[in-house]
Amino acid sequence: MSSSPAVSGAEAVVEMRGVDVVRGQSHLLRGVDWTITPEQRWVVLGPNGAGKTTLLQLAGALMHPTRGEVQLLGETMGAVDVFELRPRIGLTSAALAQRIEPGERTGDVVLSAGYAIVGRARERYDIHDLTRAALLMQQWGVQSIAHRAFGTLSEGERKRVQIARALMPDPELLLLDEPGAGLDLAGREDLVSRLTDLASYLYAPAQVLVTHHVEEIPPGYTHALLLREGAVVASGPLSQVVTAEALSETFGLPLALERTDGRYTARRRT
């Protein structure tokens, strides 16, 4: 993997302007403006119920805004066939993982992503598909379990398989909704180091990582968006946005923040 991020100045992959998402009396998102360019790697932080998954569903072309404009990969939501757009966006989430049959062969979970299906049906895969799937499984450390049923994997293995699957169609945008959830310390550190590698890869897609924990921010991530009650508290370059003050406001309690070797830790300020 090359160590320099892609060239900047390209067209935005995500452009949101004045976005509201309203369900009944609830404002899930309010007045969100967000621009992501191809070389950027974003972390989205916020407490439970802040609207992070809703924001990712908008960015994944899985939802339309109630008000405002969402442009994805140069196309305006509402004026584009979302079924053409979705294969250009890689997404991992707990909801998607639940749709994978426990008996599905792990190698097929990755391979079948090129056809936007879960599980291998009667598709014919060419040598490029097979080579790419093998390479991704190697990169994500799951090649030795390719023959195993997905339902027999550990949580960490499942998370890595899902990311390999999301990368299979060579997406222009990768959205990771809480990939660190449920991992033990070693699993989390392994994930952070693999995401750090991916962040620095020249040809990697733009990336968005949703998390509750600053400890999961991979070094090499460039930007952050902090959400609270559906509204953006702060957004911009990581080092300017991830501060004790902004995090305290986002999570609603006084926090002390430390940064060592590009990694963050946070704790309650006493």
Ligand SMILES: Nc1ncnc2c1ncn2[C@@H]1O[C@H](COP(=O)(O)OP(=O)(O)OP(=O)(O)O)[C@@H](O)[C@H]1O
């Ligand atoms: N269809 C809906 N109707 C009403 N409220 C909804 C609906 N979908 C989600 N919500 C609410 O919107 C808020 C934001 O939900 P969302 O899942 O986006 O938050 P989140 O930041 O991802 O939360 P978590 O960190 O707990 O996963 C929550 O309070 C949720 O209960």
